[in-house]
Amino acid sequence: MSPEPRPDPWLFDLWSRFYDAPWVQRLTYRPVQDAVLAELRAGGATRVLDVGCGTGLLTRRIAREPGVEAVVGCDFSTGMLRRAAHNAPGLLLARGDALQLPFASGRFDAVVSTEAFHWFPDPDAALAEFHRVLAPHGRLLVALVNPRAEWLSGATRTLSRWLGEPLRWPTRDRLRARVEKAGFRVESQRAVFRLPAPWVFPCVLTAAERPG
Numbered sequence: 252m253s254p255e256p257r258p259d260p261w262l263f264d265l266w267s268r269f270y271d272a273p274w275v276q277r278l279t280y281r282p283v284q285d286a287v288l289a290e291l292r293a294g295g296a297t298r299v300l301d302v303g304c305g306t307g308l309l310t311r312r313i314a315r316e317p318g319v320e321a322v323v324g325c326d327f328s329t330g331m332l333r334r335a336a337h338n339a340p341g342l343l344l345a346r347g348d349a350l351q352l353p354f355a356s357g358r359f360d361a362v363v364s365t366e367a368f369h370w371f372p373d374p375d376a377a378l379a380e381f382h383r384v385l386a387p388h389g390r391l392l393v394a395l396v397n398p399r400a401e402w403l404s405g406a407t408r409t410l411s412r413w414l415g416e417p418l419r420w421p422t423r424d425r426l427r428a429r430v431e432k433a434g435f436r437v438e439s440q441r442a443v444f445r446l447p448a449p450w451v452f453p454c455v456l457t458a459a460e461r462p463g
């Protein structure tokens with residue numbers, strides 16, 4: 252069997268140069284981060300891992316949350332990590348692949364991943380890693396585009412493969428099924444309004460718990 256095609260970090264190294272532009276953040280990424288922070292506050296997490304942390308803007312905001320003792324941002328792009336270190340000197344950052352996280356089992360009580368999960372070439376392996384590094388009753392908060400229909404999910408997958416940077420946007424139901432198959436209990440799934448195309452390609456925040 253041929254290995255799953257995976258995105259190349261060069262795209263993200265390049266993207267890291269524009270990523271922090273205020274209009275990009277305000278219209279696209281910040282609303283999702285706000286939703287994740289609200290969920291984290293409600294759950295009272297103290298040790299948090301941000302997978303696919305990009306330039307670390309959410310990681311830095313989590314670090315400032317009352318009650319959070321430690322937060323680590325993890326990404327496979329050196330460009331993104333360099334920018335994250337520049338944005339917030341002292342932030343704990345690790346270079347690592349979501350499919351093989353460089354952390355001990357049970358180390359965190361929350362794993363968050365915003366706008367990154369669709370890039371992971373083996374979503375089940377990534378979910379297994381999230382499950383492994385979470386302590387019992389730890390929470391998973393994963394936010395990404397969940398297209399409204401299967402055919403949209405398939406079409407974006409085909410197009411992205413053709414462009415050489417394969418991504419997978421699952422429908423909300425498919426993601427729920429995957430998260431449950433990985434051993435989590437799904438608590439909620441809610442759309443977060445952000446641009447672009449919020450009606451056809453809504454970003455959905457899925458909150459789940461690793462049972463005890």
Ligand SMILES: C[S@@+](CC[C@H](N)C(=O)[O-])C[C@H]1O[C@@H](n2cnc3c(N)ncnc32)[C@H](O)[C@@H]1O
Nearest residue numbers: 263303304305326327328331348349365367370
């Ligand atoms: C669109 S950015 C999201 C960044 C940040 N979470 C946010 O919401 O602003 C996607 C990030 O996922 C990272 N990424 C993609 N595939 C990855 C993998 N297999 N392991 C770790 N990080 C990955 C990219 O380098 C990029 O920084």
